[in-house]
Amino acid sequence: MDVVALAGIGLLTGMTTVLFGFGGGFVAVPVVVWADAALGVDAMRVATATSALVMVVNAGFATAVTPWRVLRALRGSGRLLLLLAAGASAGAAAARFAPAGPARWAFVAYVALTVVDLLLRPGFLRPRAREAVPVTPRPLPALLGAPVGAVAAFLGVGGSVMTVPAMRRAGHTMRVAAALANPLTLAIALPATAVALCGAALPAAADAHVHLVGLVDVRAASALLLGALPVIAVLRRRPPRISDRTHAWAYIGLLATVTVAMPLAG
16 A cells, blocks of 8 residues: 555544544554555554554644643543553553464454444443533543553554543543543553564565564554644644534444454455
């Protein structure tokens, strides 16, 4: 896949970062699997590592331009952030040694189960108590940090696939849940990226003409970020006006699209 095409898809990762808190990783994984299909079964490992770097930059930038009045909701979440980082370190290390084929199907299965859960269980599309939405969003319980970080880093989905539904069910609007997902994603992506950059490059990469630093495809990551960062800057300044229910349905629709796209990625 050429750089122009990757940059175009980067526009989508920028949109998902702002609108859904994804940081781009969850969209980047199938795209990089497709772009690096010449690596065979190792494409999933490279995609997971590359998506971590994309998430660090996207989520970090999105957090930096988020109003402090929103980020204030995470005050007192130091333990949660530390446990997210610890879990992510373990998950990223495990991903280096896990069989690539099963990891790919685990990604598909996890996202598909998330879609089913969001559709069937109350609290996401149908908030339990709309009138009781808190003025100040509540952070997630700290004990969720380690398992969320481990699963997110292992699969490359980014923490927002878990944190946004959890915050939504706590009564938050989609806009607030997505905004708070970015700093939480950053806590996961930083250690995952460090592990990925320290990994040994794959011997097959040279034959496939893929330029890796550790396990990260720097060319693909750069192209994705080239498209994403300007979109994040614009949408943070002028967020689109979307009803909360439409926003929630769009979140589910994107998850469903990636679930279908991943098996077709190569």
